Amino acid sequence: MAVFTPVSLDDLTDWIEQFDLGRVLALRGISSGIENSNFFLTTEAGEYVLTIFEVLGFEQLPFYLHLMRHLADRGVLVPAPVPNRDGEILHALHGKPAAIVSKLDGSSQLSPGPAHCAAVGAMLARMHMAGQDFGIRQPNLRGLDWWHATAPRVLPFLSEANAHLLSTEIHHQEAFAASAVYRELPQGPIHADLFRNNVMFDGERLTGFFDFYFAGCDTWIFDVAVTVNDWCIDLDSGVLDEARVRALLDAYHAVRPFSEAERTAWQTMLRAGALRFWLSRLYDYHLPREAEMLTPHDPAHFERVLRERIARPAPPLF
Structure with missing residues (x-):
C-alpha cells in the first residue's frame, strides 16, 4: 500500500460523481505495503479506501473485487467494494484500474496474543468455506510458476549460501507439488497475504480481513501456513510461539477440520509460505519500482523464517 500514482x-x-458518496472531504496516502497506490478517502457518506492498481490489470481484477463482495455477502468480515450508479465496482483513474471499498473499523494488532490468533484462525476457516462456491477461478499468481520465473532474476544478488538455499528449496517444493499428497489437498480461493497488518481488531474483537490483492486459488493449507508464519512467530528470530500456533490451528480446525493430507503437508507448506515471501522481498529489494512513501521490506526476515522451518518441525496441525 505505497503511493506510486x-x-x-x-x-x-x-x-x-459517478458514486452516491457525496463530495470528497479528505484524501490521505497510505504508506505501508508495496504493491498498489492506496488512500484513505473521506466523503460526505463516510470513510473508504481508494486503491489504484499498479500491477494487476483490468482483466485480472474482477476476481479480487467480486471475491470480496462474495465473502462479504456471506458474513465474512472483509471490505465491500462500492459500486457506482451503474453497479460497476471496477473503475479507471489516471488511466489505471481503481476501486473504492468500505473502510474497516479498528486497527492492526501488531503484538498478537493467543486470543487474537484464535480469532484469525476461526475467521480464516470461515473465509475458506465461504469461498467454495465462488464462480471465478484464478491461480495464485505468486505460486510455483512465479517462483520459477523470479528466482533467476534475484540469484545474481545472493551469496553462495543463499543462492543454494533458494534453488534447493524451489526444487523441494516442485517435487512436493507433483506428489499424490499434494493432489489431495483441499483447494479454493485463499487470501495468500494474511499478515498482521492486513487484519483489523477492536481490542480482541476481529473486525475484518483486508488487502485481498494477492488472493488466488491454491491449497487452503498454504494460506494457513502463510498466516502462521506471521501471526505466531517471534519477529526477531522467526521461531514459532507454540501457544499462538496452537490457538490459531485449534480455532481453524473447530470450524473446518484439517484433513490427513493437510497434516502430511503441513511442514512443507510452512516452508513454502516462507519461501514465497523471501523471494518476493528479494525481488522488491533488489529490483525496486519507484514510488512515493515506499520502503521495501527486509528479505533477511523470511530467509531466517525459512531456515528455521527447515531446521525444526512446527507443532502439528492436530
Missing part, C-alpha cells in the same frame, strides 16, 4: 482532491472532484 499521486492523486489530489482536484483529481477526484468530477470522478467521484
Whole structure:
C-alpha cells in the first residue's frame, strides 16, 4: 500500500460523481505495503479506501473485487467494494484500474496474543468455506510458476549460501507439488497475504480481513501456513510461539477440520509460505519500482523464517 500514482482532491472532484458518496472531504496516502497506490478517502457518506492498481490489470481484477463482495455477502468480515450508479465496482483513474471499498473499523494488532490468533484462525476457516462456491477461478499468481520465473532474476544478488538455499528449496517444493499428497489437498480461493497488518481488531474483537490483492486459488493449507508464519512467530528470530500456533490451528480446525493430507503437508507448506515471501522481498529489494512513501521490506526476515522451518518441525496441525 505505497503511493506510486499521486492523486489530489482536484483529481477526484468530477470522478467521484459517478458514486452516491457525496463530495470528497479528505484524501490521505497510505504508506505501508508495496504493491498498489492506496488512500484513505473521506466523503460526505463516510470513510473508504481508494486503491489504484499498479500491477494487476483490468482483466485480472474482477476476481479480487467480486471475491470480496462474495465473502462479504456471506458474513465474512472483509471490505465491500462500492459500486457506482451503474453497479460497476471496477473503475479507471489516471488511466489505471481503481476501486473504492468500505473502510474497516479498528486497527492492526501488531503484538498478537493467543486470543487474537484464535480469532484469525476461526475467521480464516470461515473465509475458506465461504469461498467454495465462488464462480471465478484464478491461480495464485505468486505460486510455483512465479517462483520459477523470479528466482533467476534475484540469484545474481545472493551469496553462495543463499543462492543454494533458494534453488534447493524451489526444487523441494516442485517435487512436493507433483506428489499424490499434494493432489489431495483441499483447494479454493485463499487470501495468500494474511499478515498482521492486513487484519483489523477492536481490542480482541476481529473486525475484518483486508488487502485481498494477492488472493488466488491454491491449497487452503498454504494460506494457513502463510498466516502462521506471521501471526505466531517471534519477529526477531522467526521461531514459532507454540501457544499462538496452537490457538490459531485449534480455532481453524473447530470450524473446518484439517484433513490427513493437510497434516502430511503441513511442514512443507510452512516452508513454502516462507519461501514465497523471501523471494518476493528479494525481488522488491533488489529490483525496486519507484514510488512515493515506499520502503521495501527486509528479505533477511523470511530467509531466517525459512531456515528455521527447515531446521525444526512446527507443532502439528492436530
